Each structure stands twice: as C-alpha cells, then as structure tokens.
Amino acid sequence: MGILLLIIWLIQDLLYLIVFPGLVVAMVLVILLIYLERKIAAKVQMRYGPLYVSRKVGGALQSVSDLLRFSFQEFILPIGSDSIAFLMAPGFMFAFAMMPLIFIPVGPYYSYLFPSTLTILFSVALITITPIYAIIVGWASDNKFSFIGSLREAFLVISYEIPLLLSVIAMVIVYRTLNYIPAVAFQETHLPGIILNPIAALVFIIVAIRSTGRFPFDITEADSELIMGLYTEYSALFFGIGMATPYIELYALSLIFSLLFLGGWWPVSIHATGLLAGLFLPGIIVIIKAFIVMMVLVFLRAVYPRYRVDQAVRSGWERIIYLGIIAVIISILEVIII
Amino acid sequence: MNLNEKVYDISEAGSIEPEGDRTIALQIGPSHPGSGHMRIKTRMDGDIITKVDADIGFVHRTSEWLSERRQFIKAIPIVERIMLPDTVHANLAYVLALEKILNIEPPPRAQYLRSLAAEINRITSHLYGIGIFGIFLGSSTVYMWAFGDREPFIDLMEMLTGARITNSYIVPGGVRWEMPKGFKEKAESTLQYMENRFNDYNDIWAKNPVVEARTVNVGVVDRNRAISLGVVGPNLRASGVDYDTRKASPYAAYKDIDFEVPKMNHGDSYDRLLIRIEEIKQSIRIIRQILKDMPEGKIIADSIYSQLNPVMKKVFEQEQRVMFPAFFNQMRPAAAESIARVEAGRGEIFFYLKTNGDKYPYRFRWVTPSFRNLAYFSDVAVGYRLADLPAIYGSIDYFPPEADR
Amino acid sequence: MKDKEKRKLRGDVEGNARALATGFKYLVEPNRMTLDYPVESMKLAPNYRGFFTVDDKKCIGCSMCEMVCPPEAITMIPRVVSPTGETLPVQEGASQEAGAKPAKKTKRPVVNWGRCIYCYFCFDICPVDAFVRSNVHDLAYYNDADYRPSYEGYLKLPEDPVKKSKKVVPRPDMKRGIKYEPAP
Amino acid sequence: MIINNEDIIKTAKINEDEKKGIIDVFVTDVNSLKNVALSLSKMGFDHCLSVTCVDYRSRMSVIWHVSSYSNDEYKGHVVQLRIDVDTSKLVPDPKYRAPMIEVPSLVEVWKSAEFHERETHEMFGVNFQGHPDLRQILLPEDFYGKWPMRKDFTFNKSGIKYEFE
Structure with missing residues (x-):
C-alpha cells in the first residue's frame, strides 16, 4: 500500500515537473510569448509583425518554425573555444532556469519532489545560479564581444541580486513565512502584496526586467555594441537554448511575482476542494496572471532603448538598493502596526 | 617618414599588444550590426576607449574616377547613387557647379522647385538619421517610425519626379518635370501629419529618460573644437556654430525664403538628436512658404528651351515634361573651373569642377558631409565608454557609402 | 546634473509615464x-518610371539614347527596314529577292535590364519622343540572359507580375502618414 | 578685395572671381606655402573643405579649399590655395608606376585637412610632408603605389560591357 502511494506520488511529481507547470507548459508559454512579443512590438511600430508562417492564424506558428530552424541548423564549434564549457554551459543555464519551478506551487494542493517549508527561499536562491553559467558561456566562447558581454552580466548580477532578495525579504516579513502557500493564504485574508508593499513590487519588477535582459536593460546582448553578446559564437539549437533561457527565467519570476504580489490563485479560495477548484483552477489562474506580467514586461521593448552598463550598475547600487531597503522598512512598520 | 618602406598592417589594431599595455583591441566591423560598411578599430582600457581608427573605404565606388571618364550629364546618376538618402542635394550641388561653367541661370520657378525637392529630401534624410540613431541605442520603435514616416515624403517625391529615391530631378537649366496637379494638397496634409507626430517622437524618443541618460554629455564637442575639426551640417550647429550654407552662400530659392537656422549649445549627442527634429520643423516651414510663393513661369532656362526641336516643345506643352536638347549629349564647356556648395541633410556638399574644353570633366572633385564628419570617430569618441560609441556614431548621422564615394 | 536642469529634461517619473x-x-x-x-500592390502614378520600350514606328535610329545612357545599358543593334515598313533583323532583310527595293539600313535600341537605372534620360533626349513608358517596376528574371532581351522581346512591355493582387493607391492620412485605399 | 593681408599679397598671386565664388591664391614658392596658410588661418579661414590635386601631366597642382565658420564676412567665400609642382623632371621610382610628388602638409594649420590629405595622397601620390598619419584611407592596401586618379592611370577594361546578339 505504501509502495503504491509512493508510485502515485512520484508520477504526480513527474507530471508536475514535466507537464504542468513545468517543462511543457513553460515551453508552450515561451513560444507563445516570443510570438506575442514580436506582435506587440509590431503593433506599436505600425507594422504587421510575423505573418507569413501560417498566415490564417496571423503568423502564430512563426516561433515554432524558428525553433525548427534552430534545431536543424548546422552547429559550429569555434576553434579557440573551451569546447566542454562551450557545449555544456547553455544546458546548465537552461536547467537552472527551470529549477525554481520545482519550488513554485501553482495551487494549494501541489506537492513537491523535495517537500519543504522554505520554498520562497529555495526558488529565489536557484534563480541566482543561472547567471554564473551565463558568465561561463561568455568565457568559453573565446570572443571579445562574448567576453565583454559576460563581464557586463557579472557586474549587473552583483548589483541587482541584493535588491531582489531585499524585495522578497520585505514580503517574507509581511507574510511571516518562507512558504508560498501560507503567503497566498495571507493575501487572501488581508490584501494582495502589491497593495501591502508597492515599493517591493516595483523593485521586484525592475529586477525581473534586469535579470532576464528585457529592455531597457538589454545590456549584455546589446547588438549595436556586442553583436549578440554572450551568444555571439553560438549557433543552432544551442543558440535557441540561449535565447529561450531568459524567457524561462522570466516565466519563473513572473510566477513568483504573481504568487507574492498578485494574490496567487485568488479569487479561488485556498480551502477550495475538488479536482477543478482545488487542482486545476488555481494553476490556471496563477499562470494567466504570470502571463499578463510577462506580456507587460515584453511590451517594454517597444518603448525603451537600452541603458549603458555603468548607468545600470550605478542605478542598481544607488537607487534600486535603497528602494529595496525602503521596502523592508515599510514591511517592518506594517508588521509593527498590524 | 620614409614612404618607400611603409608596410600596411591590415589589422593594425589587432596586432600583438606591446608589453605592459593593458588595453585590448576591439575591431568593430566590417561585419558588425553596429558598424555599417566600415571598420572601427578601437583600443579599450577596460570599458574606456583609448584609441579609435575609423577604417573606411569598404564601399568605395570610385565616383570621381567614373565621372571624369563620362559626359557631363552622366555624372548626375552617379553622384545620386553615392548619397542615397540625400539624392536631390547631390544632384543639385553637381548641377550648380556645372551651371556656373555653362553660364546658365535657371528661371525662378525652377529655383523654387529645386528648393522644394531639396527640403523634402532633407526631411527624409533627417528621418533616416533619427531612425538609425534609434536602432543604435536599441529603440526599434523609433527606427520603424522614422522609416515609416519617411514614406509619405518619398511618396511626394514619387509624385513629383516619378521615382522614389534616385530622382535625377535637376538638370542644367532647370528641373525635368513640372509640379503635378494635386501636389499642394498632398504636401500640405503630409506636412500636417508630420507636425502631429512630433509629440509622439518627443515622448517615446527625444524626452525618454533612457535616451536622455544615454546621450546627454556624451561625445561633447564645443564650438572651437567643432570648427577646428571642420565638421559640417547639423553636427556643427549642435556645437553652437551659426553656419548654414543656405544662409552663407544662398543657392536655388533660399535667398527669398524666410527661415531660421536652429542652433544648440552643448554639442553632445543629445543636441545632435534634437537639432534634427528642429531642422525638420524648419523644413516644413520652408516647404509651406515655397508652395505659397511659387512663381509662375517656365521650369527650364530659355537658352535650353530654345534648343528643343518642335516635337520636344509640343511634349513640353502637353505633358510639362522637359526633354533634353542634343546639347546635353555633346556638352563641351570651355576651360574653366567652378565650385558649388550645398547644404545637404547631413551637411555641406562641396564640388570642385574643372573643364578643359573636352567633353569629359578634367577634374571632378567632390567632398561629402560624412567624409568631413569622420573626425568624430578618431577625435571625439576617445575617452568615452564602448557603449557610447554607438551613441556618438548614431548621433552624427554618419553614412559610410557617402563618405567612401 | 546642474547641466541637466538647464536643458529642461523631463523628470524620470513623467518621462517614463509619457x-x-x-x-x-x-x-x-x-x-x-x-x-x-x-497580397496588395500599389497602383503607381502615371508618371512612375518603370520598364519602358520603344515605338518601332517612331524610332529613327539616331543613337542619341545610346549616347546619353549613364550606365551604358542601351545598345544600338543593326536592323533593316523592309519596303513594307517593318523592321527586320539584318539577315532576313538581306535575303530578299534581287530586284526588289533595297532594304533601308537602320539601328534600334535594346536595353539591358540588368544595367538600366530608370533615369529616363533616353526618354528625354529622344528627338522624336519614341519611347513608351509603363509603371511596372517589380520584375526580376531568373537568368542573366533574360535581362538582355532581343529586340522583339524588348518591344513588348513586360506584364505586371503582381497583376492578380489587390491594387491599392497611397493616400496621405492624418493618422498614419500613408493609407492604402483600393484603387478606383 | 577680400584678402587684404599683406603677407599673402606679397607672396601669392590672388585672383578673386566673385561670380564663381572662388578666391584663387596661387603660391609660387613651396617654402612660403605654410606661411600663406597660417596668414589665411589667422584671417579667419578656419577650416578646410577639401584637398585635391589636378594632374596636368607636366605639372600637378595641389589645391586646398578653405573657408570660414566663425567669420561672417568670409562665410560665403571659398579660398582656393594652390601650388604647382613640376613633374617633368621627377625620376620614376621603380616601385611605383609614377613618381610621388612632395608638398608640405597643412594639417598643422587646418586639422580638418587630415583625411582629405590622406585621400589625395593615395589617389595622386602626393607626399604631404609633415602629415601625422599619412596612410591610405579609401583604397585597398595592395593598391598602394598606383595613383589611380592621375591621367596616366590605365587598367584592363575587358569584361566591362556586354555584347549583344
């Protein structure tokens, strides 16, 4: 009996990791998001955007065809590169970008491979690992532009990780838990996090833009200076993985944002039961919220040029970090008052 | 320097660093999204540029050589194709130099039509520059908008001349086509549209905090430095020099037109960005005046018109299309020399033409504005960051094919 | 920063919001x-400079167009005018019966479309206004040889390659610069 | 008279053509070229529009076109500073097709002449003595020594034009 339960538990976890909200849903959302990003930019820029692949549905299959093209393209290994690091780093990047999803519950009854009450801590900690591999990508390429790109990534990671942690700490102080499910429950009984601490939400959004390389912080891939930044020497599927990784990161960060600030699966109650209301509906709501956040973030491409690296680093140390500290202070005051 | 022993190192900036040198060489271009058709050899100390050598000539098309071996009339398409965003100005500058040798004075209406075409062309040229600057700073929206908004003006030129970019509109003695019916209304609505758009351009581009951060105090050239580097056009005026060839030595109809020459004070990339928008506003003002004040009359000088045969005169009366007399084929101007200066969108075009009584020009020298703006790379960009290089490059509106000629 | 104030830059909040x-x-x-x-294609203005041909009846074979052509795209080829007034290749004209009126030698222009730049100088230099314009411009050939038609091929104006598409005309519009309306 | 500086009048022939807009300053002595240029620069002709050269086969004339940005009076005028070099007595160098001629560089006077002098150097084989960085600018490196803008430059023209029928 115990063995059967264990097997069911494992299957459940596998489904959770691979299908929903894990790999499959993430990839579908990313493909959809890349298409929508191009369409949004095209709308603002008075043009059509992707259209000719599957014209009847408005070019929706463009991203799929791009993925196919990346898959069948010739892969080129530069002679001077550190080939092992060059080949492995994108894979690790992708894997570590996916890993926070293990700890992000999209509903109250989702169990985990590693049951824990510290899910917020784990997911945020895992998010900060991906940039290390980004730096390795630039180093292994043996290209000056990639190398400059990875140096920029290193500078920016250091200056923006602390604000990220500060904004999460601010919310943890308010919710008095390091677990997502009680945090969402707290928002259900009180107010959504974005109203409780708007400064923390702002800091989190800015850091999300920064760490996924959206405009105006598209600094490591600045094409007019660094060609393709880190991925200058990459081709074929490895390039595709490199392209997709920031979007996966964006997905994870948007999920965290919708859980911490947008009330998670609110308006569905945390006490709801049954297959629909307890299992599927919360997940769908969380993902829709996260997708809206992602769309807002990709819309910025159409509005902003990019900052210079020193300006971004300076604003990280001189502005965003203070905003983060203010967010923590607000939370402490709230806790004292309430 | 002993020239006989000179060895050209192709990758001078990429050669081995001297010992103890902590700079690295970075070759931007010739196949780089931010270089254009050129190679910018830089040396970097960390993120700071210590040396820039702009290696141009990748799209050198020998326009002087070709023009010296062809009849005078055939140089018109050649000079146009060198400066594709600025075709009318190149055409006009060459024809002005040629007219001085041939002693032809075009009639007033032709002068006005020349100015009209030139100002429409200036707007498209500035929009081109704004768009390229946009993509250099990463704003694809401004890139698309500016290129999209070029379209109505190119459409106007198409209506006027029958071609979109390479108009070949101006010939010695006048212009080739009369203004078609309905042109005034179309031009007026296009100008109004452009005026409406300035608010949006300001909001998303010129006054965007990110653009301000990227361009303010970047690539500063003060007045004296701009004069000594000999930069031209909007870049010169952004540095506070009050110089415009249209005012300094008026050509075409600019003597009779009331307009201002916008001027900025700081001479940084942000001023060079704003001055182009201001110049578009002035061009709109000039076009309105031209359309209002355009005199009636012939569009070709009488000395040319009288050489047309009866068939050609009939065509002129029916279609208002100027045909060429056989004289255009067999021009043999007497030995003389002349110069012409024209304020093109990017700056001053200079022509020096020398004839010796032969049917080909004896010496055909022209200098394009981008070639004179080259100094921006080697002198101005030093000391700024790598990311400032696109901000400087974009702001000077440098067009490599134009510099290479 | 002092400099920044002097320039009346927008504040960060207002600038970002706008x-x-x-x-x-x-x-x-x-x-x-x-x-x-x-899917849509533009109906071009009547004065658009596209592909062109020469009116065989009007042309007098004076070679002015060849002389003025800036890219040297026009070549004059030898032709003979038969007694009936048709222009024929030289060999066919020569093979006429003896005793008939001798065919008149003449020349006709042929354009190498690979070199032509559509400046229409040939149009304007022509003393008899023999050239015929069209506003077909979006045409490309598969082979290099196709860019150099024979004289008979040159006489036929090429067909519009996007004939089946919806024809639109550009109109200036206050909102979007150019609006494409269905052609009348 | 626009040019009223006595030093220039003494050392150079001045011909002012109002209609064509050129003030021709013809310097006969190579050694006084720099002084004339300095005097012009002091007068207010502060930038160089173009440097070029005209090849008359027996002689070559190097021309600096200068004008003014700062002086309102001179803005509309272009001074053509000209010097002739006799090429008939120059011995051909085996390395180059035609011998290089030598004139002093005026980059010290007008910094804006730098790129123009480089271009004239590679096109006409003019050795501007004192130029800080006299390299090629437009032509490919292997073209050095052929001076393509001179009148005696020739090349193989085959394959330029298609033959019909």
Missing part, C-alpha cells in the same frame, strides 16, 4: 503603415 503611455496608445490603437505586398 513614454509608456505613448507606447500603449499605439498598442491599443494600431496605425499600420505597411503594405502587405504580394
């Missing part, structure tokens, strides 16, 4: 300026 609002305005109310080319 930029985002402008972007959003265009997102919800798109002004599309693109021409969806092969």
Whole structure:
C-alpha cells in the first residue's frame, strides 16, 4: 500500500515537473510569448509583425518554425573555444532556469519532489545560479564581444541580486513565512502584496526586467555594441537554448511575482476542494496572471532603448538598493502596526 | 617618414599588444550590426576607449574616377547613387557647379522647385538619421517610425519626379518635370501629419529618460573644437556654430525664403538628436512658404528651351515634361573651373569642377558631409565608454557609402 | 546634473509615464503603415518610371539614347527596314529577292535590364519622343540572359507580375502618414 | 578685395572671381606655402573643405579649399590655395608606376585637412610632408603605389560591357 502511494506520488511529481507547470507548459508559454512579443512590438511600430508562417492564424506558428530552424541548423564549434564549457554551459543555464519551478506551487494542493517549508527561499536562491553559467558561456566562447558581454552580466548580477532578495525579504516579513502557500493564504485574508508593499513590487519588477535582459536593460546582448553578446559564437539549437533561457527565467519570476504580489490563485479560495477548484483552477489562474506580467514586461521593448552598463550598475547600487531597503522598512512598520 | 618602406598592417589594431599595455583591441566591423560598411578599430582600457581608427573605404565606388571618364550629364546618376538618402542635394550641388561653367541661370520657378525637392529630401534624410540613431541605442520603435514616416515624403517625391529615391530631378537649366496637379494638397496634409507626430517622437524618443541618460554629455564637442575639426551640417550647429550654407552662400530659392537656422549649445549627442527634429520643423516651414510663393513661369532656362526641336516643345506643352536638347549629349564647356556648395541633410556638399574644353570633366572633385564628419570617430569618441560609441556614431548621422564615394 | 536642469529634461517619473503611455496608445490603437505586398500592390502614378520600350514606328535610329545612357545599358543593334515598313533583323532583310527595293539600313535600341537605372534620360533626349513608358517596376528574371532581351522581346512591355493582387493607391492620412485605399 | 593681408599679397598671386565664388591664391614658392596658410588661418579661414590635386601631366597642382565658420564676412567665400609642382623632371621610382610628388602638409594649420590629405595622397601620390598619419584611407592596401586618379592611370577594361546578339 505504501509502495503504491509512493508510485502515485512520484508520477504526480513527474507530471508536475514535466507537464504542468513545468517543462511543457513553460515551453508552450515561451513560444507563445516570443510570438506575442514580436506582435506587440509590431503593433506599436505600425507594422504587421510575423505573418507569413501560417498566415490564417496571423503568423502564430512563426516561433515554432524558428525553433525548427534552430534545431536543424548546422552547429559550429569555434576553434579557440573551451569546447566542454562551450557545449555544456547553455544546458546548465537552461536547467537552472527551470529549477525554481520545482519550488513554485501553482495551487494549494501541489506537492513537491523535495517537500519543504522554505520554498520562497529555495526558488529565489536557484534563480541566482543561472547567471554564473551565463558568465561561463561568455568565457568559453573565446570572443571579445562574448567576453565583454559576460563581464557586463557579472557586474549587473552583483548589483541587482541584493535588491531582489531585499524585495522578497520585505514580503517574507509581511507574510511571516518562507512558504508560498501560507503567503497566498495571507493575501487572501488581508490584501494582495502589491497593495501591502508597492515599493517591493516595483523593485521586484525592475529586477525581473534586469535579470532576464528585457529592455531597457538589454545590456549584455546589446547588438549595436556586442553583436549578440554572450551568444555571439553560438549557433543552432544551442543558440535557441540561449535565447529561450531568459524567457524561462522570466516565466519563473513572473510566477513568483504573481504568487507574492498578485494574490496567487485568488479569487479561488485556498480551502477550495475538488479536482477543478482545488487542482486545476488555481494553476490556471496563477499562470494567466504570470502571463499578463510577462506580456507587460515584453511590451517594454517597444518603448525603451537600452541603458549603458555603468548607468545600470550605478542605478542598481544607488537607487534600486535603497528602494529595496525602503521596502523592508515599510514591511517592518506594517508588521509593527498590524 | 620614409614612404618607400611603409608596410600596411591590415589589422593594425589587432596586432600583438606591446608589453605592459593593458588595453585590448576591439575591431568593430566590417561585419558588425553596429558598424555599417566600415571598420572601427578601437583600443579599450577596460570599458574606456583609448584609441579609435575609423577604417573606411569598404564601399568605395570610385565616383570621381567614373565621372571624369563620362559626359557631363552622366555624372548626375552617379553622384545620386553615392548619397542615397540625400539624392536631390547631390544632384543639385553637381548641377550648380556645372551651371556656373555653362553660364546658365535657371528661371525662378525652377529655383523654387529645386528648393522644394531639396527640403523634402532633407526631411527624409533627417528621418533616416533619427531612425538609425534609434536602432543604435536599441529603440526599434523609433527606427520603424522614422522609416515609416519617411514614406509619405518619398511618396511626394514619387509624385513629383516619378521615382522614389534616385530622382535625377535637376538638370542644367532647370528641373525635368513640372509640379503635378494635386501636389499642394498632398504636401500640405503630409506636412500636417508630420507636425502631429512630433509629440509622439518627443515622448517615446527625444524626452525618454533612457535616451536622455544615454546621450546627454556624451561625445561633447564645443564650438572651437567643432570648427577646428571642420565638421559640417547639423553636427556643427549642435556645437553652437551659426553656419548654414543656405544662409552663407544662398543657392536655388533660399535667398527669398524666410527661415531660421536652429542652433544648440552643448554639442553632445543629445543636441545632435534634437537639432534634427528642429531642422525638420524648419523644413516644413520652408516647404509651406515655397508652395505659397511659387512663381509662375517656365521650369527650364530659355537658352535650353530654345534648343528643343518642335516635337520636344509640343511634349513640353502637353505633358510639362522637359526633354533634353542634343546639347546635353555633346556638352563641351570651355576651360574653366567652378565650385558649388550645398547644404545637404547631413551637411555641406562641396564640388570642385574643372573643364578643359573636352567633353569629359578634367577634374571632378567632390567632398561629402560624412567624409568631413569622420573626425568624430578618431577625435571625439576617445575617452568615452564602448557603449557610447554607438551613441556618438548614431548621433552624427554618419553614412559610410557617402563618405567612401 | 546642474547641466541637466538647464536643458529642461523631463523628470524620470513623467518621462517614463509619457513614454509608456505613448507606447500603449499605439498598442491599443494600431496605425499600420505597411503594405502587405504580394497580397496588395500599389497602383503607381502615371508618371512612375518603370520598364519602358520603344515605338518601332517612331524610332529613327539616331543613337542619341545610346549616347546619353549613364550606365551604358542601351545598345544600338543593326536592323533593316523592309519596303513594307517593318523592321527586320539584318539577315532576313538581306535575303530578299534581287530586284526588289533595297532594304533601308537602320539601328534600334535594346536595353539591358540588368544595367538600366530608370533615369529616363533616353526618354528625354529622344528627338522624336519614341519611347513608351509603363509603371511596372517589380520584375526580376531568373537568368542573366533574360535581362538582355532581343529586340522583339524588348518591344513588348513586360506584364505586371503582381497583376492578380489587390491594387491599392497611397493616400496621405492624418493618422498614419500613408493609407492604402483600393484603387478606383 | 577680400584678402587684404599683406603677407599673402606679397607672396601669392590672388585672383578673386566673385561670380564663381572662388578666391584663387596661387603660391609660387613651396617654402612660403605654410606661411600663406597660417596668414589665411589667422584671417579667419578656419577650416578646410577639401584637398585635391589636378594632374596636368607636366605639372600637378595641389589645391586646398578653405573657408570660414566663425567669420561672417568670409562665410560665403571659398579660398582656393594652390601650388604647382613640376613633374617633368621627377625620376620614376621603380616601385611605383609614377613618381610621388612632395608638398608640405597643412594639417598643422587646418586639422580638418587630415583625411582629405590622406585621400589625395593615395589617389595622386602626393607626399604631404609633415602629415601625422599619412596612410591610405579609401583604397585597398595592395593598391598602394598606383595613383589611380592621375591621367596616366590605365587598367584592363575587358569584361566591362556586354555584347549583344
């Protein structure tokens, strides 16, 4: 009996990791998001955007065809590169970008491979690992532009990780838990996090833009200076993985944002039961919220040029970090008052 | 320097660093999204540029050589194709130099039509520059908008001349086509549209905090430095020099037109960005005046018109299309020399033409504005960051094919 | 920073808000300026400079167009005018019966489309106005040889390659610069 | 008279053509070229529009076109500073097709002449003595020594034009 339960538990976890909200849903959302990003930019820029692949549905299959093209393209290994690091780093990047999803519950009854009450801590900690591999990508390429790109990534990671942690700490102080499910429950009984601490939400959004390389912080891939930044020497599927990784990161960060600030699966109650209301509906709501956040973030491409690296680093140390500290202070005051 | 022993190192900036040198060489271009058709050899100390050598000539098309071996009339398409965003100005500058040798004075209406075409062309040229600057700073929206908004003006030129970019509109003695019916209304609505758009351009581009951060105090050239580097056009005026060839030595109809020459004070990339928008506003003002004040009359000088045969005169009366007399084929101007200066969108075009009584020009020298703006790379960009290089490059509106000629 | 104030830069909050609002305005109310080319195509103005040909009856074979052509795209080829007034290749004209009126030698222009730059100088130099214009411009050939038609091939104006598409005309528009309306 | 500086009048022939807009300053002595240029620069002709060269086969004339940005009076005028070099007595160098001629560089006077002098150097084989960085600018490196803008430059023209029928 115990063995059967264990097997069911494992299957459940596998489904959770691979299908929903894990790999499959993430990839579908990313493909959809890349298409929508191009369409949004095209709308603002008075043009059509992707259209000719599957014209009847408005070019929706463009991203799929791009993925196919990346898959069948010739892969080129530069002679001077550190080939092992060059080949492995994108894979690790992708894997570590996916890993926070293990700890992000999209509903109250989702169990985990590693049951824990510290899910917020784990997911945020895992998010900060991906940039290390980004730096390795630039180093292994043996290209000056990639190398400059990875140096920029290193500078920016250091200056923006602390604000990220500060904004999460601010919310943890308010919710008095390091677990997502009680945090969402707290928002259900009180107010959504974005109203409780708007400064923390702002800091989190800015850091999300920064760490996924959206405009105006598209600094490591600045094409007019660094060609393709880190991925200058990459081709074929490895390039595709490199392209997709920031979007996966964006997905994870948007999920965290919708859980911490947008009330998670609110308006569905945390006490709801049954297959629909307890299992599927919360997940769908969380993902829709996260997708809206992602769309807002990709819309910025159409509005902003990019900052210079020193300006971004300076604003990280001189502005965003203070905003983060203010967010923590607000939370402490709230806790004292309430 | 002993020239006989000179060895050209192709990758001078990429050669081995001297010992103890902590700079690295970075070759931007010739196949780089931010270089254009050129190679910018830089040396970097960390993120700071210590040396820039702009290696141009990748799209050198020998326009002087070709023009010296062809009849005078055939140089018109050649000079146009060198400066594709600025075709009318190149055409006009060459024809002005040629007219001085041939002693032809075009009639007033032709002068006005020349100015009209030139100002429409200036707007498209500035929009081109704004768009390229946009993509250099990463704003694809401004890139698309500016290129999209070029379209109505190119459409106007198409209506006027029958071609979109390479108009070949101006010939010695006048212009080739009369203004078609309905042109005034179309031009007026296009100008109004452009005026409406300035608010949006300001909001998303010129006054965007990110653009301000990227361009303010970047690539500063003060007045004296701009004069000594000999930069031209909007870049010169952004540095506070009050110089415009249209005012300094008026050509075409600019003597009779009331307009201002916008001027900025700081001479940084942000001023060079704003001055182009201001110049578009002035061009709109000039076009309105031209359309209002355009005199009636012939569009070709009488000395040319009288050489047309009866068939050609009939065509002129029916279609208002100027045909060429056989004289255009067999021009043999007497030995003389002349110069012409024209304020093109990017700056001053200079022509020096020398004839010796032969049917080909004896010496055909022209200098394009981008070639004179080259100094921006080697002198101005030093000391700024790598990311400032696109901000400087974009702001000077440098067009490599134009510099290479 | 002092310098910055002097320039009347917008504050960060106002600048960002206005930029985002402008972007959003265009997102919800798109002004599309693109021409969806092969589906729609432009009906060009009558004075558009496209492919052209020569009126065989009008041409007098004076070679002025060849002389003025800037890219040297026009070549004069030898032709003979038969007694009936038709222009024939030299060999056919020569094979006429003896005793008939001798065919008149003449020349005709042929354009190498690979070199032509559509400046229409040949049009304007022609003393008898023999050239015929069309506004077909979007045509490309598969082979290098196709760019150099024979004289008979040159006499036929090429067909519009996007004849079946929806024809539109550009109209100036206050909102989007150019609006494409169905051609009348 | 626009040019009223006595030093220039003494050392150079001045011909002012109002209609064509050129003030021709013809310097006969190579050694006084720099002084004339300095005097012009002091007068207010502060930038160089173009440097070029005209090849008359027996002689070559190097021309600096200069004008003014700062002086309102001179803005509309272009000074053509000209010097002739006799090429008939120059011995051909085996390395180059035609011998290089030598004139002093005026980059010290007008910094804006730098790129123009480089271009004239590679096109006409003019050795501007004192130029800080006299390299090629437009032509490919292997073209050095052929001076393509001179009148005696020739090349193989085959394959330029298609033959019909």
